[in-house]
Amino acid sequence: EADIxxxxxxxxxxxxxxxxxECSQTMGHDxxxxxQQDPGMELxxxxxxxxxxxxxKGDLSSESTVSRIRTExxxxxxxxxxxxxTSQYLCASIGLGxxxxxxxxxPGTRLxxx
Amino acid sequence: AQSVTQLGSHVSVSEGxxxxxxxxxxxxxxxxxxxxxxxxxxxxxxxxKYTSAAxxxxxxxxxxAEFKKSETSFHLTKPSAHMSDAAEYFCAVSGSGAGSYQxxxxxxxxxxxxx
Numbered sequence: 001e002a003d004i005x006x007x008x009x010x011x012x013x014x015x016x017x018x019x020x021x022e023c024s025q026t027m028g029h030d031x032x033x034x035x036q037q038d039p040g041m042e043l044x045x046x047x048x049x050x051x052x053x054x055x056x057k058g059d060l061s062s063e064s065t066v067s068r069i070r071t072e073x074x075x076x077x078x079x080x081x082x083x084x085x086t087s088q089y090l091c092a093s094i095g096l097g098x099x100x101x102x103x104x105x106x107p108g109t110r111l112x113x114x
Numbered sequence: 115a116q117s118v119t120q121l122g123s124h125v126s127v128s129e130g131x132x133x134x135x136x137x138x139x140x141x142x143x144x145x146x147x148x149x150x151x152x153x154x155x156x157x158x159x160x161x162x163k164y165t166s167a168a169x170x171x172x173x174x175x176x177x178x179a180e181f182k183k184s185e186t187s188f189h190l191t192k193p194s195a196h197m198s199d200a201a202e203y204f205c206a207v208s209g210s211g212a213g214s215y216q217x218x219x220x221x222x223x224x225x226x227x228x229x
Contacts, residue, residue: 004157006157009155031215033216040123040221040222040224041221041222042118042204042219042220042221042222043158043204043219045216048216050215090157090158092157092158094215101146101208101214101215101216101217102148102160102163103158103217104160105150105157105158105159106157107155107156107157108155108156108157110155
């Protein structure tokens with residue numbers, strides 16, 4: 001079944017730890033996105049990729065980094081987590097030829113940094 | 115540049131009552147418009163989308179929305195609210211031109227349904 005997966009779903013870690021949030025999709029989509037979502041707030045785009053070896057920063061400045069080595073995989077890394085990174089992170093993708101820019105979303109990772 | 119304004123961060127309706135969630139947009143190009151729903155601790159699920167084919171768009175779970183260019187609005191409605199409709203709803207806009215692959219989201223409206 002075609003889908004978009006995020007792991008872990010919940011993560012509680014201490015300050016200074018390095019973490020990687022995983023996002024994978026089985027739909028063969030070329031465009032992928034990372035959003036940061038705080039409670040009661042809109043989604044803010046922090047990174048996007050339009051294909052392998054292509055990554056760009058989004059509208060919201062973020063200390064995280066991303067990579068796109070394989071079409072299906074778009075991991076997000078925080079080298080040194082801080083309490084200000086506490087948030088929900090959502091991954092999304094759009095298919096080539098899907099039209100209309102409809103984005104499919106993963107279930108999200110809720111990150112808490114102590 | 116694009117923007118989305120959702121009027122009312124929190125809307126409460128009685129079960130069986132009309133649901134109306136408001137969305138106004140601004141876009142420098144003909145827009146594509148979307149409504150997404152988010153249940154607690156989950157990602158966003160597409161409810162419906164406007165892609166210039168028809169101004170009245172029907173979506174899943176009995177929701178529909180009407181595109182009104184003169185009012186730059188795309189309000190979401192459902193004739194009769196159900197308890198399962200309690201969730202957060204996001205309106206989003208993208209451009210319709212080539213390369214317009216990013217969505218701009220509103221701040222969301224949390225819908226509560228009172229039994």
